[in-house]
Amino acid sequence: MSESAPELTSPPWHEPLWAHMAQAIETDRVAHGLLVCGPPGVGKRRFASRVVAALLCRERVPSGDGCGQCPTCRQRIADTHPDISRLVPEERGKLIKVEQVRSFSQRLQLTPQYSTGRIGWIEPAEDLSASAANSLLKTLEEPPPDCHIVLVTDRVSALMATVRSRSQLWRVPPPDPDTAQRWLDGNGIDTSQLDADSLRAPFAAVERGDRDYPALVENWDADLANAIRGREDAANVSERLSAPPRDLFLDWLYRRAGAMLALALEAAETGMDPAETTPERRDLPESLARIAIRLDPVVFQPWCARVADTARLARTNADWQLVVESLFLSLKSCVKRRRTP
Ligand SMILES: [Zn+2]
Structure with missing residues (x-):
């Protein structure tokens, strides 16, 4: 599964379509063949990945x-x-061959490892050769139980009518340029060079983007650790943390606060000794995990609630740097060490 940019926030122009899809998934009425189409750059792969994630x-x-x-x-x-x-094509620009479809169809017949069933992902679907498309028809018509086949295409008109008619069409619309600009800005992608046409294909800008997300997160983690340890004052930290990309920052902060609270609770319940334990967590860097096991969850929990309020303030005209500063000022009083056993 190609998760081209898993850390991006959800594109708002997908939401109406997603609401329909989420409802279909929830009520178990998702078609077996899903054809995700739309113009280039609108985030079709992103939408299709979201569907697969929910199905599994x-x-x-x-x-x-x-x-x-x-x-x-x-x-x-x-x-x-x-x-x-x-x-997928064996080489970029080549067609998908009939032999590939045969082994793909056979794989879909195998018993799935999980009860959620199998997923077949075909991309780009317009690259199916005529014989490959013909060979796929039977699988599309009578897929194994609990199997979903997701086809992604920029050019639905280039698909064989028989393939189209056996799949349910999910057309991802282009955004209006203002919406796209706000979303790109929020994700830290430079929009200064983009005209209205380019803004209607924002995912093309994402693919070109030179945003270095891991480096951003590393800096934020260091700032958060320093702020909690009182090694740097709230004003300095807030100046850096309030810089764009705001949406990504909030997403990161929300996840870190939640993970730290979970670890603080676990440490308090199990009586982990901070002097002896260095917890390994997938969702926290070591520096923050070491801090989290020392936190008193009862005192830290209200700060986590303030993080959620801060996310709401991000949508208002409030002075963002002041909002972040006040959040980090209040962090000091929330960071009390729990009594170790
Ligand atoms: Zn899950």
Whole structure:
């Protein structure tokens, strides 16, 4: 599964379509063949990945999305999920061959590892040769139980009518330029060179973008650790943390606060000794995990609630740097050490 940019926030122009899809998934009425189409750059792959994530997860979150945490979600994100089979051209620019379709169809017949069933991913679907498309028809018509075949295409008109008619069409619309600009800005992607046409294909800008997300997160983690330890004052930290990309920052902060609180609770319940334990967590860097096991969860919990309020203030005209500063000022009083056993 190609998760081209898993850390991006959800594109708002997908939401109406997603609401329909989430409802269909929730009520178990998703067609077996899903044809995700739309113009280039609108985020079709992103939408299709979201569908697959939701179909394979058994602990979906209220938005209908996959949780991202359970074992199946982790396997999908790591690209090692055993129930996902991909059908793509062997080389870029070449057609998908009929032999490839045969082995793809056979894989879909195998018993899935998980009860959520199998996923077949075909991309780009317009690259199916005529014989390959013909060979796929039987599988599309009578797919194995609990199997979903997701076809992604920029050019639905280039697909054989027989393939189209056996799949349910999900057309991802282009955004209006203002919406796209806000979303790109929020994700830290430079829009200064983009005209209205380019803004209607924002994912093209994402692919070109030179944003270095891991480096951003590393800096934020260091700032958060320093702020909690009182090694730097709130004003300095806030000046850096209030710089764009705001949406990504909030997403990161929300996840860190939640993970730290979970670890603080676990440490308090199990009586972990901070002097002896260095917990290894997938969702926290070591520096923050070391801090989290020392936190008193009762005192830290209200700060986590303030993080959620801060996310709401991001949508208002409030002075963002002041909002962040006040959040980090209040962090000091929240960071009390729990009494160790
Ligand atoms: Zn999950």
